[in-house]
Amino acid sequence: MTTGGSDDSRLSKNQRREAAREKAKQLREQQRKKEVRNRVILISSLGVVLVAIVVGVTLVITSTLKPAGPGPLNMASDGLVVGTGLVAETTPALAAGEDPVPTVTDPTSGVVDIRTYVDYMCPYCGQFETTNNAQLTEWINSGAATVEVHPLSILDRASLGTKYSTRAANAAACVANYSPDQFWAFNGLMFENQPEENSEGLDNQAIKDLASQAGVTDLDAVNGCIDDTEFKGWVSDSTSRALEGPLPGSDEPNVSGTPTVLVNGQKYTGSLTDPDAFSAFVVQVAGEAYDTSTATPTPTPAG
Numbered sequence: 001m002t003t004g005g006s007d008d009s010r011l012s013k014n015q016r017r018e019a020a021r022e023k024a025k026q027l028r029e030q031q032r033k034k035e036v037r038n039r040v041i042l043i044s045s046l047g048v049v050l051v052a053i054v055v056g057v058t059l060v061i062t063s064t065l066k067p068a069g070p071g072p073l074n075m076a077s078d079g080l081v082v083g084t085g086l087v088a089e090t091t092p093a094l095a096a097g098e099d100p101v102p103t104v105t106d107p108t109s110g111v112v113d114i115r116t117y118v119d120y121m122c123p124y125c126g127q128f129e130t131t132n133n134a135q136l137t138e139w140i141n142s143g144a145a146t147v148e149v150h151p152l153s154i155l156d157r158a159s160l161g162t163k164y165s166t167r168a169a170n171a172a173a174c175v176a177n178y179s180p181d182q183f184w185a186f187n188g189l190m191f192e193n194q195p196e197e198n199s200e201g202l203d204n205q206a207i208k209d210l211a212s213q214a215g216v217t218d219l220d221a222v223n224g225c226i227d228d229t230e231f232k233g234w235v236s237d238s239t240s241r242a243l244e245g246p247l248p249g250s251d252e253p254n255v256s257g258t259p260t261v262l263v264n265g266q267k268y269t270g271s272l273t274d275p276d277a278f279s280a281f282v283v284q285v286a287g288e289a290y291d292t293s294t295a296t297p298t299p300t301p302a303g
Contacts, residue, residue, distance in 0.1 A: 071234035072177035078238040079150035084143040088180035102248030107289035112145040117260040120168035121155040127272040129191040164201025174225035179216035186214035
């Protein structure tokens, strides 16, 4: 008689076969559970990847379809108005998708309304600006005129892929937003240092150096705005509005070329390199709105 545990060697042939079947069944069950677990992990992983893809595609679509961001402060008309003492007129920023608010002027007030639509790469704009900057500055300082500057980006194609027109117009918007009273000085420096057409234009550091030279009051914010092209969406939209027209305060259907210069709504078509010709045009147009003998102050022809 034996004692202790069971001895498999004493099992019958049928018992051994049944034990083998049971063992195989257990192994199959373990394998099945492992396969199920692996499928769950795989499906979960695929689900995470699919969600990431869907989120990515959604972000691309929404970023493409969403309206342009808000425009800069002080350019609700798509331009910045510089008045007596070279001080900028302040306005709220345009909200995304909001239409610009045209500047309202009174020609009979004795203050001449001058509006310029310019591209900082345009050589003809450079001719007009450098020729007339001194007398425009004098008229603005004295209160004889206001100048509303509209920076456009028409000539990106002429800067060898650097999109200088957009970067320069954005920089002007940055100064308008963060340091508006230095806008006129910055605008003048941009044309004084204008690059040649069909060149790469000024790089961002050179533009930031001009902003510093203009004396901007919040240089860090302006520099960051220039580097980030913060207002490039607004630049594109405002340029499209100028090209499509009509131009507020005038009978001009649109900007057909730069510079477009309006004096009390009338387009200047004279010499871009003769300050006397432009001065005479300003006096002529101003005289049509008010009596030049009593209006004070009044621009006078350079001589």
